[in-house]
Amino acid sequence: MRQKHVAVIARVVVLFCSFLLSMEEVSSQSSSSISAARTPNETPDFNGIWQALGNNYWNVEPHAASPGIVRGLGALGAVPGGLGVVDGGVIPYRSEALVRRNDNFSNRLTRDPAIKCYLPGVPRATYMPFPLQIIQGQSHIMILHEFAGAVRTIYMTDQTEAPASSWMGWSNGRWEGETLVIETTGFNGMTWFDRAGNYHSDQLRVVERLTARSPERLSYEVKIEDPIVFTRPWKMSMPLYRRAESNAELLEFRCVEFVEDLIYGHLRKDQSR
Amino acid sequence: MYLLGNVLVVGLVVGGVSPKSAAAQSAGRIEQLSGTTTPEYVVPRTPDGVPDLEGFWTNQTYTPLERPSEVNKAFYTVEEAAEIEEGRFEREVAQTSPGTIPDVHYDFTQFGLDRSQSTFARSLRTSLIVDPPTGRLPPLNTIGLERARKVMEERERIGGRWDAAENNQLDDRCIIMRGAGPPMLNAGYNANYHIVQNADYVMILVEMIHDARIIPLDGRRYPSGRVRHWMGLPRGYWEGDSLVVETANFNGKNPLEGSSDQLRVIERFTRVSDDTILYKFTVADPDTWDRSWTAEMSMKKTIGPLFEHACHEGNYGLYNTLVGARLEDRKADEEDGLQGPEE
Numbered sequence: 001m002r003q004k005h006v007a008v009i010a011r012v013v014v015l016f017c018s019f020l021l022s023m024e025e026v027s028s029q030s031s032s033s034i035s036a037a038r039t040p041n042e043t044p045d046f047n048g049i050w051q052a053l054g055n056n057y058w059n060v061e062p063h064a065a066s067p068g069i070v071r072g073l074g075a076l077g078a079v080p081g082g083l084g085v086v087d088g089g090v091i092p093y094r095s096e097a098l099v100r101r102n103d104n105f106s107n108r109l110t111r112d113p114a115i116k117c118y119l120p121g122v123p124r125a126t127y128m129p130f131p132l133q134i135i136q137g138q139s140h141i142m143i144l145h146e147f148a149g150a151v152r153t154i155y156m157t158d159q160t161e162a163p164a165s166s167w168m169g170w171s172n173g174r175w176e177g178e179t180l181v182i183e184t185t186g187f188n189g190m191t192w193f194d195r196a197g198n199y200h201s202d203q204l205r206v207v208e209r210l211t212a213r214s215p216e217r218l219s220y221e222v223k224i225e226d227p228i229v230f231t232r233p234w235k236m237s238m239p240l241y242r243r244a245e246s247n248a249e250l251l252e253f254r255c256v257e258f259v260e261d262l263i264y265g266h267l268r269k270d271q272s273r
Numbered sequence: 274m275y276l277l278g279n280v281l282v283v284g285l286v287v288g289g290v291s292p293k294s295a296a297a298q299s300a301g302r303i304e305q306l307s308g309t310t311t312p313e314y315v316v317p318r319t320p321d322g323v324p325d326l327e328g329f330w331t332n333q334t335y336t337p338l339e340r341p342s343e344v345n346k347a348f349y350t351v352e353e354a355a356e357i358e359e360g361r362f363e364r365e366v367a368q369t370s371p372g373t374i375p376d377v378h379y380d381f382t383q384f385g386l387d388r389s390q391s392t393f394a395r396s397l398r399t400s401l402i403v404d405p406p407t408g409r410l411p412p413l414n415t416i417g418l419e420r421a422r423k424v425m426e427e428r429e430r431i432g433g434r435w436d437a438a439e440n441n442q443l444d445d446r447c448i449i450m451r452g453a454g455p456p457m458l459n460a461g462y463n464a465n466y467h468i469v470q471n472a473d474y475v476m477i478l479v480e481m482i483h484d485a486r487i488i489p490l491d492g493r494r495y496p497s498g499r500v501r502h503w504m505g506l507p508r509g510y511w512e513g514d515s516l517v518v519e520t521a522n523f524n525g526k527n528p529l530e531g532s533s534d535q536l537r538v539i540e541r542f543t544r545v546s547d548d549t550i551l552y553k554f555t556v557a558d559p560d561t562w563d564r565s566w567t568a569e570m571s572m573k574k575t576i577g578p579l580f581e582h583a584c585h586e587g588n589y590g591l592y593n594t595l596v597g598a599r600l601e602d603r604k605a606d607e608e609d610g611l612q613g614p615e616e
Contacts, residue, residue, distance in 0.1 A: 039320070039471070040319075040320030040321050040472075041320055047471050047472075047473065047474075117585060118583075118585070118586045119581075119583055119586060133474075133487060135469055135470075135471050135474055135476045135487070136471050137327055137469035137470055137471065137476075138319065138320070138325075138327055138470075139327070140467075140469050142469050142476055142478070142485070144476065144485050144487060149482075149483060149484060149485065150483070151478060151483045151485050151581075153467070153478075153578065153579070155578070158577075158578070160578075163580060164580065166580070166581040166583065167581060167583050167586060168581055190586075247493060247496070249487075249489065249493075249496070249506075250487055251500065251502070252502040252503060252504065254448060254449070254503055256446065256447055256448050256585045257446075257448050260438050260439055260446065263438075263592070264437070264438035264591065264592065264595055265438075267437075267438070267592070267595035267596060267598075267599055268436065268437040268438075269432065269433075269435075269436040269437060269598070269599070269602065270432070270436065270437070
């Protein structure tokens with residue numbers, strides 16, 4: 001009897017604590033949300049050049065620093081540690097998908113699509129170590145990436161289903177109060193989440209939520225759904241910081257030229273070149 | 274149809290029709306271009322109060338950059354222009370005829386890549402170049418000629434097209450399209466653009482190889498001459514109802530008609546009707562020509578959206594052709610081996 005009481009009390013305490021925690025989560029979100037500057041269309045103004053910091057582009061899951069895979073690069077090619085950006089720390093892979101992820105990791109030097117300057121996909125493009133620029137037009141919001149010149153058009157008015165599959169997917173957006181919500185589908189399943197082999201299929205559906213936390217900072221939350229690869233939807237979140245240099249500008253990173261030797265070099269007639 | 278000074282202007286958009294019927298419909302609805310907007314046209318404005326250039330546009334045209342050598346006038350008659358278009362339509366349709374050599378290439382008409390099925394700007398002009406008045410590029414100066422000679426020498430030195438990936442044209446390598454610009458020339462097909470504006474930038478997305486031109490309007494300077502881009506660095510401003518974009522800091526690796534990294538391009542975008550932007554550009558390069566030259570054309574409103582043009586990612590053609598070339602090499606070596614060394 002007494003044990004039962006203890007169990008009930010314990011359960012109530014746990015529930016109350018989790019309630020407090022969820023309150024904390026909600027309140028921390030609402031209190032730190034600001035009323036962003038407005039565009040002439042009265043929507044929050046996210047125009048600008050933004051960039052994610054941290055080392056999550058190496059691996060979105062928590063990871064310790066480790067040596068690089070290209071020996072000659074020494075400390076410069078080594079992987080810095082990261083606390084991870086995945087809610088709960090671990091991506092909920094299906095068991096067979098986890099095997100493939102681990103295999104991807106072992107073979108990342110040849111399998112990572114970004115090494116070949118392929119379009120990085122979504123959300124990976126957002127947190128690569130390159131800036132992105134948001135340009136808000138009247139019916140489209142452009143997200144322009146320095147890496148590989150990757151481009152996303154967010155359809156705010158003339159929304160359609162993805163006409164075919166693509167590397168960067170097909171994005172429809174809407175405003176929910178202070179938050180820009182972007183739903184992206186129509187992926188070709190050939191992109192990864194990071195440099196550690198974390199991957200998805202062409203059934204990927206990405207829902208991103210961008211909210212201003214200060215004039216210089218956006219919060220970026222992204223929900224990932226892909227029933228082929230994951231047992232349940234999962235989330236990542238991180239800040240995007242405004243590039244504050246007065247001359248900040250996206251520069252060309254036309255990397256196709258830089259990977260020609262990697263992709264086609266062995267097909268050269270004169271191998272001494 | 275309306276009169277503009279003493280220039281007859283007729284707008285037309287052809288879209289989504291079969292090549293033959295488009296050709297049949299074409300007669301008589303051809304425009305001449307002019308540098309000014311019609312007095313009665315009120316340019317639409319964005320909520321920021323500047324001219325609204327947003328939307329999907331194409332500068333597809335049959336008009337060549339330079340006036341053909343056998344032509345010695347600035348404008349065709351309507352009948353002459355229609356006849357030339359008819360000839361071009363027929364050549365494009367021929368690409369779909371089974372068993373013909375052109376048919377081995379893409380089926381342009383099946384995929385709607387031919388001009389006859391796309392919206393295109395029609396013009397009586399015999400060339401896009403309006404200055405020099407000959408409609409032709411100025412001659413290369415001594416520096417330009419010397420560079421052209423070196424380019425030819427280098428081409429000889431590097432060997433055949435299928436000896437290495439880098440021996441191919443930039444567009445076959447999916448690095449950049451020749452017409453990506455600036456100036457934005459209609460290089461073959463998909464000469465489509467998506468313009469999006471905010472208060473501080475104009476963005477022009479070139480469909481081919483998803484090249485986005487991000488044009489700051491805040492009067493900032495060009496960066497150090499060490500920072501050079503394939504497409505140069507653009508700086509823009511509004512002058513009356515025209516968007517003016519000046520581009521410098523080219524890397525010179527995608528030359529425009531033999532230009533160098535000293536190329537400078539000034540483009541002027543003026544909306545002259547609901548479905549037309551007049552696109553005029555002046556090109557100068559002291560290391561190539563002794564004078565600047567100017568061309569103009571229309572950008573016509575077209576239907577969106579633009580789909581992702583992932584050229585490099587799908588470049589099986591370059592890879593497989595190189596594989597084929599190396600197999601041929603090996604076969605030739607084996608045959609030589611069978612014959613044995615010549616006595």
